[in-house]
Amino acid sequence: MTYPEQFQGFAISDPKDWATPKLTSFQPKNFGPRDVDIEVECCGICASELFALKNDWTHDPLACLSSKYGPKTQVVGHEVVGKVVAVGSDVSLCKVGDRVGLGAQASACMQCGRCQSGNEQYCAQSIGTYCDPYPDGYVSQGGYASHVRAHEQFCFPIPPEIPSELVAPLQCGGLTVFSPIKRNIQGKKNPRVAIIGIGGLGHMAIMISKALGAEVSAVSRGYSKRDDALKMGADHFIATSEPNWNAGLDDTFDLILNCASSTSSLDLNALLPCLKVNCNFVSVGLPHIDEDFKVKPFSFFHNGCNIGSSKLGSREEAIELMELAVKHNFRPWVETIKVCEAGVSEGLTRLDKGDVRYRFTLTGFHDFFGTGKQ
Amino acid sequence: MTYPEQFQGFAISDPKDWATPKLTSFQPKNFGPRDVDIEVECCGICASELFALKNDWTHDPLACLSSKYGPKTQVVGHEVVGKVVAVGSDVSLCKVGDRVGLGAQASACMQCGRCQSGNEQYCAQSIGTYCDPYPDGYVSQGGYASHVRAHEQFCFPIPPEIPSELVAPLQCGGLTVFSPIKRNIQGKKNPRVAIIGIGGLGHMAIMISKALGAEVSAVSRGYSKRDDALKMGADHFIATSEPNWNAGLDDTFDLILNCASSTSSLDLNALLPCLKVNCNFVSVGLPHIDEDFKVKPFSFFHNGCNIGSSKLGSREEAIELMELAVKHNFRPWVETIKVCEAGVSEGLTRLDKGDVRYRFTLTGFHDFFGTGKQ
Known part of the structure; x- marks a missing residue:
């Protein structure tokens, strides 16, 4: 048949x-x-x-x-x-x-x-x-x-x-990062976004955040992806392997988007103070089912921040994302x-x-x- | 001296x-x-x-x-x-x-x-x-x-x-719940709020949520505070000691406000699905410094929800809270x-x-x- x-x-x-x-x-x-x-x-x-x-x-x-x-x-x-x-x-x-x-x-x-x-x-x-x-x-x-x-x-x-081979990754990966970026920064003046994990999702998140008007910090463990991240449009690069990587970052970001698929390697207690008041740390990488977030309630307290997740995006958002890619001429x-x-x-x-x-x-x-x- | x-x-x-x-x-x-x-x-x-x-x-x-x-x-x-x-x-x-x-x-x-x-x-x-x-x-x-x-x-x-003895608890406890309730439900139509822990903070949270126009569910372990919670103005009462307490509660709340001071007794993986899309679980009770939130990333995934905290409130919010108490005639x-x-x-x-x-x-x-x- x-x-x-x-x-x-x-x-x-x-x-x-x-x-x-x-x-x-x-x-x-x-x-x-x-x-x-x-x-x-x-x-x-x-x-x-x-x-x-x-x-x-x-x-x-x-x-x-x-x-x-x-x-x-x-x-x-x-x-x-x-x-x-x-x-x-x-x-x-x-x-x-x-x-x-x-x-x-x-x-x-x-x-x-x-x-x-x-x-x-x-x-x-x-x-x-x-x-x-x-x-x-x-x-x-x-x-x-x-x-x-x-x-x-x-x-x-x-x-x-x-072209088809370049628009394909926007259908899941691109949409998955576009939805939380848009929802978390819309209506904010000069928003600042941190993207953790410069991989499949993260590299699209950098380009999308820029196209949506954000100042973007790319966050990675070491420096191997620094040059690429800057080419993608990141304004800043942060290597968390540096001992004092978070110095001066208090009260900086309107959104921290975690694109790494493991959560257990993240030091949430160090990341969360980098958020502005009442802003969100959103994880779009889903880890192994047995991995947990583990975080102290006190880590949320000093800026009233939140951690959470986001799932894919809507049809309307998918269409908007592709229009954005055309308008701002970015491609995965x-x-x-x-x-x-x-x-x-x-x-x-x-x-x-x-x-x-x-x-x-x-x-x-x-x-x-x-x-x-x- | x-x-x-x-x-x-x-x-x-x-x-x-x-x-x-x-x-x-x-x-x-x-x-x-x-x-x-x-x-x-x-x-x-x-x-x-x-x-x-x-x-x-x-x-x-x-x-x-x-x-x-x-x-x-x-x-x-x-x-x-x-x-x-x-x-x-x-x-x-x-x-x-x-x-x-x-x-x-x-x-x-x-x-x-x-x-x-x-x-x-x-x-x-x-x-x-x-x-x-x-x-x-x-x-x-x-x-x-x-x-x-x-x-x-x-x-x-x-x-x-x-009177002074009735307005005193609004200065910390009342303000601490007013700020996140207001920030999380403002601009929403017919908001629904769940208040966990019917104690000092929780009882004010019920009255404040009602005064702000929300439909309120009081959440407690057993039934001992049921009658009081309804008198405070709660529309619904949920006892989490019931085996299927969360049946039918998927996609219900615009805010879950945790007023209990311990976090370790909360089943976050059961509570979070009760939130509407992109809504927040906010904890205002601060536990012992060694207590952690422990929650599966998957628990956030199906509604894109968040967990977080909130600290006190601003002067503007304190004044607004007391005006609300006068206007709606509620007292701790x-x-x-x-x-x-x-x-x-x-x-x-x-x-x-x-x-x-x-x-x-x-x-x-x-x-x-x-x-x-x-």
Whole structure:
């Protein structure tokens, strides 16, 4: 069987094989009236993929193993760019032939208060683009694939100015940092933002903060990423390996955005005093499920600050982000890898080692899957 | 010597004597041009006093033991109401004869960005009303005393409608909850607030939240304070001893205000999902210095919420709070105790056991100290 009955993708069925997904054919979820089929052109590699494939965000077995229909294997990938090749009967937000992006969310109820107030990413019935069971028992399958199927709300129109391989990382990583940056600095005069962790998310966060008008401090352990951070637009660079790195930083930032995926290495008791009154430390990197934040209540007391998290962004924010990238002419720093079993393996393995500056996009999907001919 | 050279108050010099402060005479701090002397009429008893007297908020010895001048003993008390009996040469905010309130802050630089933007409580040079060293080496002495000396900024005018013993608890406890409630719900439609811990702070928080237009849920372990909480104005009562206390509470609150002084008994991972998107859990109870918040990053993720703290309130907020109490006719629930060594001891001991509903005010200062005759 071929599309639309079967998709092809790179899948695992055991977390120990996280670095070597194999080409497989699989049944897509049942096609709903607001569903869209995207013929994938390229797909970013996000650190989330490592956690998902290694199954580090849960103590349960891989969700796909208990799917009610569809594959018992798992395809990941949620920075998809591709062409709409089919739309359900009720789809109004895109049409066949459109170039669209799909991030880490593939569905939501679209009826609750959150969905109706620009917070559909926080819908209690939100379905992630992969590893997440739909109400009908299908477990979602991601974008390291020939095609991906998702609710139209999460298929974002892409401005023609940005090439697919560069806009792919904005769909998840870019959006994930854009939402909290915008929400935390909007309405503030001359906001100052600190970005911790100059990796996939962090490098986009620097560029986005600058485009939103902030003065940006890039925060890293050592100096190896200093020059890059300044090229990305950071106004200041802070190396926390210096003994007195936080001297003079009291009462400085309107937002500290933690883009590092581990929380246990952060000295929150030293970071929090750097915030202005009532401002937030927001963590967008999600660590292993057993990691905790540990922080003294007194560390919040002297500036009335908060720590918290943020999840993805809304459709409206995704569109706004891409318009911002066009207007301010910033692009993620991307290394492309041709998609194939070896290419997927190379991307995952190098990302796991931190050997990427600063984002991989898998490309060449049309050649590999024989698509792109419609 | 007598006032203004010497004040009298109830002091300890060793934390083991926390429950039995003794009457003592002591030298006040040097009188500055913006200082005000208040002849104390009454003083609330705040749980902070227990932490300060037991020295539970630091690993250092009592600050007064290393004071450069003034007493080596410590008088606490920071919900003071009294009459202005002397003002420095540059004082413009009050005059001799005024009835004023003094809370937990006695000084600030009044020149930094925080001081000049209604956030003087977060000034890096803030001096607490007791136990806190001034730049000249004097360690501040509180209001269980005949007189107290403080910077005019922190001597708040009191509306004539509220009796002194009832307005006293608003100076620290009331202000401490008013500031985060107001800052977190302002501009929101039909805000919903949860108040955890129905004690000294919590009972004022219920009344203040109602007066600010919120729908209020009082949260306690058991049911013993249910009837009182409803009388204070709570719309709902939640007993966390019930196994499924949080059923149906997802996505409910614009603010959860923790007024309990211990954080370790709170199940943050169960409480945080009750917040609406991007809303805050704010803790105003400060625990023992060795207690930590421990919480999973994932607990913030599903609603993008935050946890944090808040410190006191500004002069502007203190005045607004008292106007609100007049307008909405709410008053703290106060049990008065006549001031004397036995009275101070009784108040502290009963508060330590939780045997107070809901706030003590020490009264009769004029009779005891022979003041009130000017």
